[in-house]
Amino acid sequence: MAVTSPCPALRSFRRRAAIAPALLLATTLLVATPAHAADTTVAADGFDRTVASGLGSATTGGAWSSAATTGLSVSGGTARAQLAAGARQVATLTSVSSLDTRMNADFGVDALPASGMGIFNGVTLRASGKAAYTTVVRVRPDGTLRASISRTNAAGTTTTIAPEVTAPGSVAGGGRYAVRAETVGTSPVTVRVKVWAAGATEPTAWTLTRDDAATDRVTTAGAVGVNLYNAPTSGTRTVSFDNVRGTSTSAVTAVAPAPAPAPAPAPAPAPATSGSRGAPAIGTADYGVPSGALVVSPTGNDGAAGTVAAPMRTAQAAVDRAANGQTVVLRGGTYHERVAIPRGKRLTVQPYPREAVWFDGSVPVTAWSQSGTRWVSSGWTATFDSPAHRTTNTDFARFTDPAHPMSTYPDMVFVNGTPLRQVGSASAVVAGTFSVDYGNHTLTIGSNPAGASVRASNLSQAFEVASDGTVLRGIGIRRYANPLSSNGVVYLAGVGAAMRDTEVSDNATTGVSAAKTGQTLQRNSFLRNGMVGLGGYQADGLTLADNAINDNNTEYFKPAPTAAGAKIVRTRGMTIRNNDFLRNRSAGVWLDESDTDFTITHNTASANTTTGIQAEISESGIIADNRATDNTTGIQIISTGNVKVFNNLIGGNTFMGLKVFQDARRQAVASWAGHDTRRPIPDPTCTWVTRNIQASNNVFTTTGLFQVYALSGQSGVPGDRIFASINGNLVGDRKVGVQPTVVALGELDTLLRRYQSNAELTALHSSWSNAFAAWGLTTDQMAARATTLTSGAALPADVAAAVGQPTGVRRVGTF
Structure with a gap:
């Protein structure tokens, strides 16, 4: 039977201070929400040094340890291991001790193996004594890649726990590929790896995953490193590796492994997309140069004619000279400037065909004097609005996590492209950090600048676009120190403005601000920005399509009120289609503050630290055919009515x-x-009242505390009246003592009634019928099981139009 119980005190992850205390007082604690500590970088190495024999010391993680240094060297930002046929080389950061770890590295080979088994390059995790996990990528003589996972136990016995599978792509001699590997939990230990071409967009799906429940699994923290082996018939080969980064992640306490589920059909294919996501590599765009275009080059002269033969030097000078409707073409190189495009001047700004153009808000800093274990550069005069240097009345404390007090200071320093972490004073500087002293005009760093490229940011904005219809495309924008009080590094303030094929990365706070109607952002990459990749404000009719909005909130701002991959507020009639929202340190995509008539389809929102997709104090939307997986909460709807949640994979x-x-x-x-x-006020089109939520044809897995949850914490409206329907879904059966609840619906503001079977849900509403699968199936197994069902709800016309399917079609899961 259904069970009534007090509602747990829930972490909302987006709660204004006036609301949270009342909620906590009004509810009764049932289960403790798992704590989620911030990720911590435990290893980082861009190999910004020269070492003739050995690998030296990483930027973070201490010295590299190897059985022999012969054949190991570092130069030009890359580590190299020369391997004779049949040789192995293992290099480990023994100062690192991490249990749940995410490890990235790029690998390359100088030439393909001559014959035989090939070259094996691995990432090592939890290395302690003889024990370790290794994710191995084998480069075969034909250039194809094969991935596998092995475990070495405490006695030194190595077992392949996940046999080889074909990895995406291939390499030729000199080609490179990227690897991401993870270990999570202890019972079982989840080990997974993904492989892709270096420089390309990281794929969403893991290449290989294995849950290791063996008695000799590795359950203790350990070091990280690389494990290289050259098969006997490969010939002498040189393996290179760089961009090493290890992150210690918090994991929810694991539970005992479930009994093996019944065999499932083969995993379902990934949902169809309308094209690749994210910007193409900068320098690959190939737009035609129209007649009459103004041409700019970093080696030009602003008094020149602006032709290919006589280019101008700065983009701003070209904008000033350009006529309405003209195109500004940028030759390859770096532009250190802020560009303002005024009203009444509709322009296109683009690179010359197949030339890489970067707008860079930083400058080289070359004059350093050593002071003990620190290095100081004098004469630094750039200043920005911050808590210690106020030029506005910004409420910095509202955004600052006390554990990361420097997040609201926009100053940035990079060593060989890797950002240093800012600290509050020169005395606190250690390796991998920096400080700035506005009064004494100094920069202090803790990483040796000898032989390295050191850059510091002194500009706060790249583009302010006030003109209607202007297009930015095919360029890169990075390292601008925009303060919290400013707009995005790119501020789109013109009606119908567009940005395409552009990368905006490694900026201090917000990457792009969209702030007028009818704008389109397509095939862009908004990566590693300090707080938000994309912010939207009153951007009615916004189209956000085919973008990669990943790894934002690098400065660890509070998840609320603003940090996200994309946060869009007070916007009516937006379309969010076929984007990646991955690994953002807050929500993936967050609609807030009176958004209406939104459509969110075909997206992947995964591995974000709070929610994958969130709609809050908004109204009327479709959330359909998305993957909302491996977040804290998959999809969250707060004080928002009339939302159709259809055909999502939520696992x-x-x-x-x-x-x-x-x-x-x-x-x-x-x-x-x-x-x-x-x-x-009041606005009948957006009341902030949760009601008429339809959840149909979704696939839920049995992770977390609740698969479906509804509570009216402030109105006393029962949860079954908040939902218009919960019908046609596939959910995981409950396992007593492991997952408390399949569906939980509030009866009063503080009470939940739990429904653990289809019979209980049908007894509540006769039209509600949902399929249940065996407990313990993985997300992919549940997705595959969904394809065998014919019990889905008929697709309404508006949802069908949004996902490109016929009205009335019945399908469970993504299309």
Whole structure:
């Protein structure tokens, strides 16, 4: 039977201070929410040094240890291992001790193996004594790649726990590929690896995953490193590796392994996309040069004619000279400037065909004097708005996590392209960190600058586009120190402006701000920005398509009120289609503050630290055919009504699959923050009342505490009235003592009734019928099981149009 119990005190992950205390007092604790500590970098090495024999010391992680240094060397930002036929080389950062670890590295070979088995390059995790896990990528003589996973136990016995599979892509001599490997948990230990061409967009899917429940699995923390082997018939070969980064991640306490589930069909294919996601590599765009274009080159002269033979020097000078409708073409190179495109001047800004153009907000810093274990550069005069140097009345504390007090200081320093972490004073500087002293005009770093490229940011914005219809495309924009009080590094303030094929990365706070109607952002990469990859404000009709919005909030701002991959507010009629929102340190995509009429389809929102997809104090939307996996909560709907949640894959989330909630805020109350200033109060088109939620044809897995959850925490409306339907879904059966709840619906503001079977849900509403699968199936296994079902709800016309399917089709899971 259904069980009524007090509602757990839930972590909302986005809770204004006025709301959270009331919620915590009003609810009764049932289960403790797992703590999620911030990820910590334990190893980082760009090999920004020269070592003739051996590998030296990493930027983070201490000295590299190897049985022999012969054949090992470092130069030009790359480590190399010369391997004779049949030789092995293992290099480890023995100062590192990490249990749950994410490890990245790029590998290359100078030539393909001559014959035989090939060259084996591995990432080692949890290395302690003889024990370790190794994810191995084998380069075969034909250039194809094969991935496998092995375990070496404490006695030194090595077992292949995941046999080889073909990895994406191939390499030729001199070609490179990237590897990401992870270990998570202890019972079982999950080990996974993905492989892709270096420089290309990282794939969403793991190449290979294995849950290791063997009695001799490795359950203790250990070091990280690389493990290289050259088969006997390969000939002498040189393996190179660089861009090594290891991150210690927090893991939810693991549970005992489940009994082996019944055999499942082969995993379903990944959902179809409308094209590749993210910007093409900078320097590969091939747009035609129109007649009459103004040409710019870093070696040009602003007094020149602006032709290919006589280019101008700066983009701003070209913009100033250009006529409405003209194109500005940039020759390859680096541009250190801020460009303002005024109203009334519709322009296209693009690179010369197949030339790499970067706008860089940093400059080289070359004059350093050593002071003990630190290096100081004098004469630094760049200053920015921050808590210690206020030029605005920004409430910095509202955004600052006390564990990361320097997040709101936008200063940035890079050594060989790797950012250093800012600390509060020169006395606190150690390796991998820096400080800036505005009063004494000094920079202090803890990494030896000898032989390295050191750059520091002194500009805060790359583009301000005020003109309607202007297009930016095919360029790279990086390392601008925009303060919290400013707009994005790219500020799109023109109606119908567009950005395509552009990378915006490694900036201090917000990458791009979209702030006018009818804008399109397509095939861009917004990566590793300090707080937000994309911010949208009153950008009605926004189209966000085919982008990669990944790894943002690098400065560890508070997840609320703003940090996200993409956060869009007070915007009506937006389309968010076929994007990646991956590994952002907050929400993947977050709609907030009076957004209406939104469509979110065909996206992948995975491995974000809070929610994958979130709609809050908004109204009327479709969330369909998305993958919301491996987040804390997959999809979250707060104080938002009339949302259709159809055909999503919602799996591997550690807290909840689908969470629906009502808090105290109401649009009719003028004192609450979040009103669209263009709309009346009250606004009948956006009431901030959770109601009429339809959840159909979704696939949920049995991870986390709840697969489906609904509670009206401030109105007393029962959860089954918040939902118009919960029908046609595939959910995982409950296992007593492991997963408490399949579906939980609130009866009062503080009570939940739990529904653990289809019979209980059908007894509540006769039209609600859902399929249950055996407990313990993986996300991919559940997706495959869904393809065998014919019990899905008929697709409504508006959802069908949004996902490109016929009205009335019945399918469970993604298309």
